[in-house]
Amino acid sequence: MEENTLTFIGNDSGFGEKNNSAYFEKNNNLFLIDCGSTVFNEIKNKFDFKRFNNINIIITHLHNDHAGSLSQFILYMWFIFKKKVNVISNCIHIKEYLDITGTPPESYEVKKELDNLEFLKTKHTDFLDAYGFILNIDNKKILYTGDTVNLDSFMPYLNTINELYIDVSKFGGAHIKVDDVLDILKDLKNRNIKITPMHMDDKEYITELINSV
Ligand SMILES: [Zn+2]
Numbered sequence: 001m002e003e004n005t006l007t008f009i010g011n012d013s014g015f016g017e018k019n020n021s022a023y024f025e026k027n028n029n030l031f032l033i034d035c036g037s038t039v040f041n042e043i044k045n046k047f048d049f050k051r052f053n054n055i056n057i058i059i060t061h062l063h064n065d066h067a068g069s070l071s072q073f074i075l076y077m078w079f080i081f082k083k084k085v086n087v088i089s090n091c092i093h094i095k096e097y098l099d100i101t102g103t104p105p106e107s108y109e110v111k112k113e114l115d116n117l118e119f120l121k122t123k124h125t126d127f128l129d130a131y132g133f134i135l136n137i138d139n140k141k142i143l144y145t146g147d148t149v150n151l152d153s154f155m156p157y158l159n160t161i162n163e164l165y166i167d168v169s170k171f172g173g174a175h176i177k178v179d180d181v182l183d184i185l186k187d188l189k190n191r192n193i194k195i196t197p198m199h200m201d202d203k204e205y206i207t208e209l210i211n212s213v
């Protein structure tokens, strides 16, 4: 079986041990997806940062479990490795967020776009804007929902993807309640689309349910 495109640093829900975050590498460039409070400590010694031409962080939204150590990571790259980080995000407050956390403007560049990536705005909470994305990579199309209450923004793409990374929860609320999407997941599975649950509040419950469809 082919390997997943994304490798996870953590896949816990917001109050869990390891914030939801993943990465991939392409042509000696690192692409990190989200940088929550726990992520800095997870990645500090994980990579040989010197070998990367570019370090890119895709930020889906500004909740602490997705951006809580972003400034710290940028400072670390800037002062220890003399590297400027590309922050790829559509979040309307991203620049303000980096400013108020004391991130020197010369240490990063905010980019709204990335080649082969398309942000899709989704509904998560009333208090901030949140995005998932479609990424085309190595002849595969992946869909990453980010934190979301439903799949509405993503439905038009479900027929075209090879891998789905989906925010699922046992209890719902600001996240997709896993019981509500079982029919969709079953259909995707029948079409050999790889499903990776993420941001899980109850891994046992969710994994068992998804495996059973
Ligand atoms: Zn979250």
Ligand SMILES: [Zn+2]
Pocket: 061, 063, 066, 124, 147
């Ligand atoms: Zn969130």
